[in-house]
Each structure stands twice: as structure tokens, then as C-alpha cells.
Amino acid sequence: MVEIFRESDGNIALLKTKIIAIIGYGNQGRAQALNLRDSGLDIIIGNIDDDYKKLAIKDGFPVYEIKEAIIKSDISFLLIPDEVIRSVFREEIQNNLKPNSSLVFASGYTIGFKLISPPQNINIILIAPRMIGVGVRENFLNGQGFFSFVAIEQDYTGNAREILLALAKGIGTLKKGAILLSFKQEAELDLFNEQGFGPAFGRVLLSSIYTLIDAGYPPEAVLIEMYMSNEMAYTYKKMADIGLIKQVDFHSQTSQYGAISRGIRFRKLPLKNKMEQILKEIQDGDFTKEWENKITKLKFKLIKYFATKQKINSIEREVRKNLQLKLYDIYEEEPPTKEEMVKLQSISEELNLFRQYYE
Numbered sequence: 137m138v139e140i141f142r143e144s145d146g147n148i149a150l151l152k153t154k155i156i157a158i159i160g161y162g163n164q165g166r167a168q169a170l171n172l173r174d175s176g177l178d179i180i181i182g183n184i185d186d187d188y189k190k191l192a193i194k195d196g197f198p199v200y201e202i203k204e205a206i207i208k209s210d211i212s213f214l215l216i217p218d219e220v221i222r223s224v225f226r227e228e229i230q231n232n233l234k235p236n237s238s239l240v241f242a243s244g245y246t247i248g249f250k251l252i253s254p255p256q257n258i259n260i261i262l263i264a265p266r267m268i269g270v271g272v273r274e275n276f277l278n279g280q281g282f283f284s285f286v287a288i289e290q291d292y293t294g295n296a297r298e299i300l301l302a303l304a305k306g307i308g309t310l311k312k313g314a315i316l317l318s319f320k321q322e323a324e325l326d327l328f329n330e331q332g333f334g335p336a337f338g339r340v341l342l343s344s345i346y347t348l349i350d351a352g353y354p355p356e357a358v359l360i361e362m363y364m365s366n367e368m369a370y371t372y373k374k375m376a377d378i379g380l381i382k383q384v385d386f387h388s389q390t391s392q393y394g395a396i397s398r399g400i401r402f403r404k405l406p407l408k409n410k411m412e413q414i415l416k417e418i419q420d421g422d423f424t425k426e427w428e429n430k431i432t433k434l435k436f437k438l439i440k441y442f443a444t445k446q447k448i449n450s451i452e453r454e455v456r457k458n459l460q461l462k463l464y465d466i467y468e469e470e471p472p473t474k475e476e477m478v479k480l481q482s483i484s485e486e487l488n489l490f491r492q493y494y495e
């Protein structure tokens with residue numbers, strides 16, 4: 137049985153004498169720092185010299201260099217982008233952690249896939265909100281809370297669980313519920329959502345859009361029908377609020393009959409096999425190995441360029457202009473340079489597949 141922690145499981149008093157450093161004052165950092173401070177805890181911020189630092193000072197926090205904040209604290213939250221955690225950890229954090237202190241992550245990626253190896257004499261804790269930073273703050277203030285996945289990788293002090301629960305309560309997640317997983321499971325679920333569900337959903341959306349546009353419907357109407365109206369966002373919210381199937385009641389009888397009767401025609405899509413394959417690559421660490429490979433960063437640049445050249449981008453740009461909506465510069469992605477293209481020669485066949493797919 138999965139363990140789910142709730143409000144009564146956390147005792148914030150346990151942390152009253154502790155200094156908590158929030159490293160990084162971005163999406164999660166700001167929200168979690170404000171929530172923990174409002175929960176009565178002693179919060180300092182560790183940040184590089186940038187606009188986030190200015191915001192932390194404006195919000196009234198004592199702000200230090202990352203290294204200094206780590207040295208001063210009993211508990212530190214590492215809330216900087218996953219891409220920079222490794223180098224910042226190596227250079228600023230690793231050698232400055234106090235024995236018996238706790239290091240808290242908001243994503244299982246770096247620990248789950250063993251991309252960093254912290255010292256043995258600390259606790260390693262995960263509190264990963266299933267919520268963007270703004271929502272972490274809003275749902276703390278309105279008292280509703282938000283779901284999180286939590287984990288303990290290392291329990292050096294013997295009371296890592298109590299520390300985790302007190303912090304989770306202070307952040308506001310226990311109001312809704314925190315589910316105990318491992319770091320690796322949290323990372324795998326996150327990656328699967330991005331790599332399995334996301335692209336499959338995107339494909340279905342695009343197929344629907346192109347079917348309608350090819351059939352002669354005005355692109356403006358098609359994009360509004362398919363996503364720009366926000367109607368789907370409401371449907372998604374209703375799925376969460378009352379249930380995946382129950383929300384069907386909000387749609388007309390005609391809509392319900394049409395969806396259920398036509399749904400059976402999609403039963404033979406090879407989705408499950410592909411999903412399982414994607415999940416296995418994540419679980420076996422093949423994805424992480426691929427992403428950590430140097431050439432992948434270049435490959436990423438090129439396939440992102442292909443992706444921004446998709447037909448939907450020019451359609452959408454035109455539609456947004458006609459609907460007098462703001463235009464964004466995603467359409468102007470830079471192509472790789474000649475030298476970069478030479479480096480990509482070794483994977484040219486694979487790249488051709490991407491080019492064809494996105495054409």
C-alpha cells in the first residue's frame with residue numbers, strides 16, 4: 137500500500153530552532169520560501185547575483201551567496217534548474233554541507249539517476265510539488281494545499297521522516313496530501329508524462345487540426361475549437377475535480393454518445409507498446425544517458441529548430457494575428473551553425489527522420 141501523508145502527520149515545532157536555506161529564488165524557490173516563512177520558520181536565501189536575488193531582498197529575506205547560505209543552514213532546499221544542479225552542487229555545495237544537515241530536492245532526477253553523489257553524513261529528502269510555483273503559493277494562501285511526491289534517499293540522523301513531514305507541512309502540501317515514492321520513481325513518472333503522454337497527445341491534437349483544416353474549415357475556427365478557447369482546460373480541471381468519467385456529465389447527450397460510440401475506432405492504435413518502450417528507456421537510464429551525451433545538446437538544438445518549422449507554427453502565427461492575440465518569438469528559433477552541422481554528421485540519418493517528421 138502506498139503511504140499518503142496528511143496534515144496531522146507533520147509537526148512544524150521540530151524545525152523551530154533550525155535555519156533553512158532556500159537555494160534559488162525562482163518558480164519553486166520563492167513560493168516555498170514564502171510559505172515556510174509564513175509557517176513560522178527561519179528562512180535565508182542563497183542565490184547568485186541576478187534579478188532573483190533582488191526579488192528575494194525585496195521580499196525581505198536575508199540573502200547570501202550559495203556557499204555561505206549552505207554553511208549557515210541546517211536544512212537546505214536545492215531549488216535551481218535541474219540542468220545546473222550538478223555543477224552548482226560540485227562547486228558550491230558538496231564540500232560545505234554540515235554533517236547531520238538535510239538536503240531537500242524538488243525533483244528526483246539528479247539523485248534518482250545518480251548524477252550527483254552527496255556525502256553519506258546528511259539526510260537526502262525529496263518534496264516534489266505537482267504544482268507550478270505560483271500555484272504552490274496560491275494554494276497555501278487559500279488553504280487548499282497541493283499534491284506532492286516525497287521520498288527519503290538517505291536517513292543519516294534517524295529522523296529524516298519527521299523532518300520531511302514537518303517541511304512538507306510548512307510548505308503547505310499536506311493539506312492535500314503527499315505520496316511516498318523513491319527519487320527514481322518521481323523522476324520516472326515526470327519523464328514519462330513528458331515523453332509518453334505529452335508527444336502522443338500532441339500528435340492527436342495536430343492530426344485533428346490538420347484533418348479539419350484540410351477539410352476546408354477556417355484555421356481560426358479550428359484552433360479555437362481545438363484549444364484556444366480554453367474549453368479543454370476546463371474539461372481537464374473537471375477531470376481532476378470530479379473524475380475522468382464523471383466529468384462527461386458536463387457535456388451534452390449528443391457529445392457523450394458521439395465520443396463513446398466513435399471512441400472504439402481508436403482501439404487498435406499501437407499506443408500501449410510505444411508507451412511501454414518509452415517507460416523502459418526511462419527506467420533503464422537510457423534516456424538519461426542519451427540526454428547527458430554531449431552531442432545530444434546539439435541534436436536538441438537542431439530538432440527544436442525543425443519543430444519550430446512545423447506547419448502548425450505558421451498557421452498559428454497567422455491565426456493569432458487575425459484574432460489580435462499577442463505574438464511570441466518561438467517562430468524565430470535559430471538554426472545550428474555550419475560547424476555545428478559538421479559535428480552532427482555522425483547522426484545525419486536519424487536527423488533526417490526528424491526533419492521529415494516535422495515537415
Ligand code: NAI
Pocket residue numbers: 159160161162163164165183184186188189214215216217218220224241242243264265266267268269
Ligand atoms: P527556476 O528556473 O525558476 O530557477 C531560477 C533560480 O535558479 C533563480 O534563483 C536563479 O538565480 C537560479 N539559477 C539559475 N541558474 C543558476 C546557476 N547557473 N547557478 C546558480 N543558480 C542558478 O527553477 P524552478 O522551475 O523553480 O525549478 C527548481 C526545482 O524545482 C527543479 O528541480 C525543478 O525540477 C523543480 N520543480 C519545478 C516545478 C516548477 O513549477 N517549475 C514544479 C515542481 C518541481
